[in-house]
Amino acid sequence: MHNTILQIAIDTPLDTTFDYRYLASTENVEQPQIGQFVRVPFGKREVAGLIVGVNKTSDVDPEKIREVIEVRHQITALSSHWMQLCEFAAEYYQRPFGEVALPAVPKALREGKVASIERALKKISGPTKSKNEEANEKTKTADTANTSETAHLATHTLNEQQQHAVDSIAATTDYACHLLFGITGSGKTQVYLQAAKALLEKTNASGQRAQILILVPEINLTPQLENQVCASFPRLNVVSMHSQLSEGERLRNWLAAHEGRADIVLGTRLAVLSSLPHLKLIIVDEEHDASYKQQEGLRYSARDLAIWRARQLAIPVVLGSATPSIESWQHAETGRYKRLALTQRAAAQATVPRVGLIDMERDKAVEGLCPSLLAALRERLARGEQSLLFLNRRGYAPVMHCDACGWISNCRRCTAFMVLHKPERRLRCHHCSLELRVPQSCPTCGNVDIQPLGRGTQRVEEHLHTLFPEARILRIDADSTRRKGSAQEAFDSVHRGDVDILLGTQMVAKGHDFQRLTLVGVINPDTALFSQDYRASERLFAQLMQVAGRAGRAASDVGSVSEVLVQTRYPQHPLYRALMNQDYTGFAASVLEERHSAGLPPFVFQALLRAEAKTLDKALEFLTTAKTLLAHEGIVINDPVPMTITRVAGVERAQLLLESSSRAVLQAFLKPWMQALRESKSRLRWSLEVDPVDI
Ligand code: ADP
Ligand code: ZN
Ligand code: ZN
Numbered sequence: 001m002h003n004t005i006l007q008i009a010i011d012t013p014l015d016t017t018f019d020y021r022y023l024a025s026t027e028n029v030e031q032p033q034i035g036q037f038v039r040v041p042f043g044k045r046e047v048a049g050l051i052v053g054v055n056k057t058s059d060v061d062p063e064k065i066r067e068v069i070e071v072r073h074q075i076t077a078l079s080s081h082w083m084q085l086c087e088f089a090a091e092y093y094q095r096p097f098g099e100v101a102l103p104a105v106p107k108a109l110r111e112g113k114v115a116s117i118e119r120a121l122k123k124i125s126g127p128t129k130s131k132n133e134e135a136n137e138k139t140k141t142a143d144t145a146n147t148s149e150t151a152h153l154a155t156h157t158l159n160e161q162q163q164h165a166v167d168s169i170a171a172t173t174d175y176a177c178h179l180l181f182g183i184t185g186s187g188k189t190q191v192y193l194q195a196a197k198a199l200l201e202k203t204n205a206s207g208q209r210a211q212i213l214i215l216v217p218e219i220n221l222t223p224q225l226e227n228q229v230c231a232s233f234p235r236l237n238v239v240s241m242h243s244q245l246s247e248g249e250r251l252r253n254w255l256a257a258h259e260g261r262a263d264i265v266l267g268t269r270l271a272v273l274s275s276l277p278h279l280k281l282i283i284v285d286e287e288h289d290a291s292y293k294q295q296e297g298l299r300y301s302a303r304d305l306a307i308w309r310a311r312q313l314a315i316p317v318v319l320g321s322a323t324p325s326i327e328s329w330q331h332a333e334t335g336r337y338k339r340l341a342l343t344q345r346a347a348a349q350a351t352v353p354r355v356g357l358i359d360m361e362r363d364k365a366v367e368g369l370c371p372s373l374l375a376a377l378r379e380r381l382a383r384g385e386q387s388l389l390f391l392n393r394r395g396y397a398p399v400m401h402c403d404a405c406g407w408i409s410n411c412r413r414c415t416a417f418m419v420l421h422k423p424e425r426r427l428r429c430h431h432c433s434l435e436l437r438v439p440q441s442c443p444t445c446g447n448v449d450i451q452p453l454g455r456g457t458q459r460v461e462e463h464l465h466t467l468f469p470e471a472r473i474l475r476i477d478a479d480s481t482r483r484k485g486s487a488q489e490a491f492d493s494v495h496r497g498d499v500d501i502l503l504g505t506q507m508v509a510k511g512h513d514f515q516r517l518t519l520v521g522v523i524n525p526d527t528a529l530f531s532q533d534y535r536a537s538e539r540l541f542a543q544l545m546q547v548a549g550r551a552g553r554a555a556s557d558v559g560s561v562s563e564v565l566v567q568t569r570y571p572q573h574p575l576y577r578a579l580m581n582q583d584y585t586g587f588a589a590s591v592l593e594e595r596h597s598a599g600l601p602p603f604v605f606q607a608l609l610r611a612e613a614k615t616l617d618k619a620l621e622f623l624t625t626a627k628t629l630l631a632h633e634g635i636v637i638n639d640p641v642p643m644t645i646t647r648v649a650g651v652e653r654a655q656l657l658l659e660s661s662s663r664a665v666l667q668a669f670l671k672p673w674m675q676a677l678r679e680s681k682s683r684l685r686w687s688l689e690v691d692p693v694d695i
Pocket of ligand 3: 411412413414416429430431432433434648649
């Protein structure tokens with residue numbers, strides 16, 4: 001029997017690893033390795049850990065070293081590449097390694113009973129495989145090349161631009177970041193699939209195995225793409241990874257990726273941290289999308305980690321978008337990323353829709369809808385074509401008020417209004433979820449005539465029913481799709497043609513390829529023009545280009561020209577001018593110029609410290625102290641300020657913004673600063689975000 005000291009990472013806020021003793025016995029003959037999971041005693045609990053070091057000795061008092069309960073030899077050790085990825089994420093986003101690495105693997109693997117993991121492992125080679133996996137199994141074993149005949153892409157002939165993009169990606173033999181800048185409907189998906197095919201064939205020809213990671217922003221877009229990927233690669237094992245999977249599915253898919261049995265992993269942001277020993281290509285679809293940013297815990301950007309991972313492995317990464325993020329665009333401008341442009345719609349009959357602005361000062365809206373938009377809707381109804389109305393505000397009305405005394409439906413726990421949800425007769429706070437019955441009369445003066453102010457999707461829906469009683473109207477927003485699977489059902493009915501007018505929030509703006517849609521109406525986008533958030537206009541532009549992109553994808557049997565109509569009070573605004581000309585390039589150039597002169601990202605690097613307390617003073621006081629904790633050369637630390645929505649659920653929130661023209665200088669400061677903050681043992685809740693997006 002000999003003594004081994006295992007250095008273990010545990011999912012805990014303590015930024016350190018822990019030494020445990022491992023005793024080899026007759027049952028424990030295998031040597032533990034870095035990257036293996038263990039069960040260890042931790043305080044009074046038993047927890048999962050990850051081996052990060054195997055040593056002979058320890059600096060810890062031998063009396064205090066406890067013994068490992070179990071090493072999970074059944075699971076192949078995680079690779080050093082994977083461990084380095086987590087180390088990088090931990091360092092860069094200023095989180096303990098254990099809080100990054102352990103939550104990145106399925107809970108069942110860390111905490112489940114060994115028997116259940118063995119069952120899951122057995123299942124992979126057992127009878128419950130996907131269709132693709134079964135076919136795949138017949139032609140290869142886990143260690144040989146994927147298969148000689150990888151793809152089944154009997155689809156379109158690529159156009160010249162698509163072919164050029166595929167060739168550039170496939171020719172890459174080292175790290176390279178390709179920005180696939182293709183207008184909506186330009187056939188980016190086809191480029192992803194063909195590039196994947198070319199890469200698989202190239203890798204297989206050299207006798208190696210390949211895995212491909214495809215990241216998508218939204219879970220509700222995954223089935224469409226998943227079907228396409230499966231159909232294109234019938235012999236390959238395609239698995240998905242997103243937060244809606246059951247624990248069992250997640251475990252099974254994670255292990256398939258980890259064991260190298262999954263050829264293609266399709267997933268949302270969390271998939272970027274999956275273990276992929278043969279990774280050869282990463283694709284990030286809709287790279288500008290905000291959902292690539294995790295907004296709690298480890299606040300990482302999956303897109304940025306994907307790029308880091310590609311560089312680490314010396315493989316290509318493809319970022320696809322019609323409206324790239326300003327950061328990515330800037331990198332393409334300076335040549336750090338390789339730009340590949342698709343400037344035309346791919347399908348033969350498809351045309352780019354015409355964008356028109358409706359001047360709301362002249363064309364007065366009734367119930368939020370201008371006469372010229374209504375006329376356009378009527379035309380579509382008469383021709384049996386579909387229309388989409390986009391209003392990024394759910395509920396019936398954003399606020400209720402009393403004309404007599406000025407009462408307004410403030411949330412008593414938040415700096416926010418309570419939103420009227422008429423079908424349920426409720427006032428609901430979208431920040432803290434507080435719900436009240438709609439009052440019969442004004443709570444302050446008793447006036448019975450309290451009114452909804454402004455409009456959300458429910459109110460527009462109600463009005464549309466009175467205007468077009470014959471039309472089939474469908475609303476899609478977070479409220480109408482609460483039930484699992486209901487969003488998919490709703491979209492299916494649009495695809496089937498069972499809907500004349502589709503009305504929705506940003507949920508309808510993305511990805512969907514609606515074949516019979518020839519009109520898009522945008523209601524009330526102006527508020528974002530005057531937001532305090534400097535990114536609001538970038539987001540609005542991307543969103544409007546996206547939603548505009550839903551029109552004009554029509555197949556040949558739909559006759560009319562597609563149209564996008566935007567209702568605005570500011571038809572001269574440069575953002576709308578750029579939208580009319582579908583001019584992303586011009587818009588991006590003006591945004592970059594503004595950001596440059598205002599000293600904003602991507603020209604400076606930021607970090608944001610947030611604090612929460614019972615009183616605003618306490619939160620501000622904590623941040624004021626934090627500001628003066630360490631010397632900070634080359635970094636500007638602004639004054640602490642209350643957050644825009646200061647109070648949520650009775651908690652006051654404030655923030656402190658750090659800026660530097662050098663990422664390295666900022667990073668070098670953050671580590672000791674975090675250390676000092678942890679040691680200050682403040683009882684406030686605080687958190688740090690590196691590269692914050694909402695400030
Ligand atoms: P994007 O992702 O760029 O918005 P898609 O990949 O969804 O565009 O493609 C839009 C449509 O064009 C799809 O219906 C697709 O099948 C079709 N398409 C793609 N490439 C071609 C091509 N080379 N020839 C004809 N149609 C194509
Ligand atoms: Zn009143
Ligand atoms: Zn509230």
